[in-house]
Amino acid sequence: MRIAVLGATGPSGIQVVKEALQRGHEVRAIVRNPDKLVEKHDKLQVVKANIFDPDTMVPHLKGQDAVLSCLGCSPSWFSIWNITFYTDTVKPVVTALRRADVKRFIFMSSWYTKTDSQDPFFMTWLLKPLVLGQSLKNMGEMEDYLATECPDIEYTSVRAPQLSNSETTGKPVQFKEGQDVASSGRFICCRRDVARFMLDAAESGNFKRKCMAIASG
Ligand SMILES: NC(=O)c1ccc[n+]([C@@H]2O[C@H](COP(=O)([O-])OP(=O)(O)OC[C@H]3O[C@@H](n4cnc5c(N)ncnc54)[C@H](OP(=O)(O)O)[C@@H]3O)[C@@H](O)[C@H]2O)c1
Numbered sequence: 001m002r003i004a005v006l007g008a009t010g011p012s013g014i015q016v017v018k019e020a021l022q023r024g025h026e027v028r029a030i031v032r033n034p035d036k037l038v039e040k041h042d043k044l045q046v047v048k049a050n051i052f053d054p055d056t057m058v059p060h061l062k063g064q065d066a067v068l069s070c071l072g073c074s075p076s077w078f079s080i081w082n083i084t085f086y087t088d089t090v091k092p093v094v095t096a097l098r099r100a101d102v103k104r105f106i107f108m109s110s111w112y113t114k115t116d117s118q119d120p121f122f123m124t125w126l127l128k129p130l131v132l133g134q135s136l137k138n139m140g141e142m143e144d145y146l147a148t149e150c151p152d153i154e155y156t157s158v159r160a161p162q163l164s165n166s167e168t169t170g171k172p173v174q175f176k177e178g179q180d181v182a183s184s185g186r187f188i189c190c191r192r193d194v195a196r197f198m199l200d201a202a203e204s205g206n207f208k209r210k211c212m213a214i215a216s217g
Contacts, residue, residue, distance in 0.1 A: 001026070001066065001202065001203065002025070002026045002028070002063060002064045002065045002066075003025045003026070003027050003028070003064065003066055003067075003068060003199075003202060004027075004028045004030055004060065004061055004064040004066070004068070004102075005017055005028070005029050005067075005068050005069075006030055006051065006067065006068070006069040006093070007069055007070035007071035007072060007108075008029035008030070008037060008046075008070070009029075009031050009033065009036040009037050010070050010071075010072060011163075011165060011191055012070040012072075012108060012163065012191045012194050012195065013029075013070035013071075014037070014039065015191040015192045015194065015195040016068050016070055016194075016195040016198055016199070017029055017037075017039055017044065018039065018195070019192065019195035019196060019198075020068075020195075020199055021039075021041050023199060023203075024043075025199075026043045026045075027041075027043060027044045027045070028044075028045045028046075028047060028060060028064065029044065029045070029046045029047070030047055030048075030049050030057065030060050030061075031046060031047075031048060031049075032048065032049070032050065032051065033048075034046045034047070034048050047060045051071065051089050051092065051093065052088070052089065052092050053092065054092045054093075054095040054096035054099060057092070057093070057096035057100075058096050058099045058100045061096055061097060061099075061100035061102050062101070062102075063100075064100070064102050065102075065104065065202070066102070066105070066106060066202040067093075067102055067104065067105050067106070068106045068107070068198050068199075068202060069093065069106070069107035069108065070107075070194075071086075071089055071107070071108075072085075072108070073085035073086075073135075075135070080131060080134060080135065081133075081134050082134065083134045083135050083138045084138055086109075086138045086139050086141065086142040087138055087141050087145060090107075090142045090145055090146065091145070093105070094146070094153060098152065098153075103152065103153060103154045104154045104202065104205075104208075105146075105153050105154065105155045105156075106155070106156045106158060106198050106201050107142075107155065107156075107157060107158065108158050108160060108198075109139040109140075109142065109143060109157045109158065109159050109160070109211070110132075110135075110136055110139055110159055110160055110161075111159050111160065111161045111179060111180040111213055112128070112132075112136055112180065113136050113137070113139045113140035113157075113159065113179075114140050114179060115128075116179055118179075120182065142157075143157050146209075147209070154208040155208070156201050156207040156208065156209075156210055156211075156212060157210070158197060158198055158201070158212055158214060159179070159180075159211055159212060159213040159214065160189045160194055160214060160215075161180070161181075161186075161187050161188055161189055161213075161214075161215055162187065162188050162189070163189060163190070163191055164188050164189070164190045164191070164216075165190065165191060166190045167192065168190055168192040168196065168216070169216065169217065171216070171217030172217045173189070173193045173196055173197045173200075173214050173215070173216065173217055174186055174214060174215045174216070174217050175212050175213065175214045175215075176212070176213050177207075177210050177211065177213070178211070178213055179213060180213045181213045181214065181215045184215055186215035186216055186217070187215065188215065188216060189214055189215050189216045190216050193214070193215075193216045193217070194214065197212075197214050
């Protein structure tokens with residue numbers, strides 16, 4: 001397959017690039033700073049674009065079978081209550097996908113993007129009020145935008161719990177449609193397993209227009 005990766009210079013994005021290359025795909029990393037991506041491979045092309053400007057992305061998206069996004073922002077303590085990064089970026093990306101005639105879009109988000117009476121205590125009373133609330137809310141708004149305003153986009157939201165850089169055990173990734181897979185007893189996902197799940201979804205065509213919570217097996 002021809003796979004384009006957004007956020008390829010980040011710690012999850014580079015794992016997606018490596019996993020896709022290992023599976024034999026042709027990979028196009030669309031980044032803002034090509035010098036930052038040191039990975040070299042015959043089937044890897046690194047190109048520069050501005051994620052907020054569809055005109056710069058369209059030529060690089062044309063002919064791609066799927067776009068996998070690991071974009072994320074690292075807000076300072078002063079800006080954590082004002083995060084709009086996810087909706088600000090998904091809109092120009094969708095415009096570019098449409099203009100390039102690419103339908104398949106698989107992106108990272110998080111467990112608990114929606115508020116639910118079933119949320120665990122620590123999420124409702126600690127993490128959301130203290131740090132993660134606006135970030136998760138904005139990821140939920142990104143999911144809502146795709147669900148309600150983009151019927152033509154075959155998206156999959158890959159909802160991760162806390163990420164780690166540990167190696168994959170190689171066991172099957174746990175997944176469930178919904179807010180979490182806490183019932184599996186697994187509350188962490190290594191970034192390589194995120195990459196494995198995203199590539200599995202791209203190759204199989206499964207989980208279209210769904211929000212899938214995952215965790216390492
Ligand atoms: N950390 C966790 O435990 C956790 C848990 C659940 C979900 N998530 C979500 O998972 C995703 C990946 O997280 P991560 O920690 O692996 O990666 P990350 O550090 O959030 O990676 C950010 C990536 O996005 C790119 N990016 C940011 N702003 C950009 C801009 N204005 N233009 C172009 N590219 C931009 C960065 O490019 P540069 O390298 O050029 O800066 C980098 O490649 C994020 O959406 C995060 O919120 C994280």
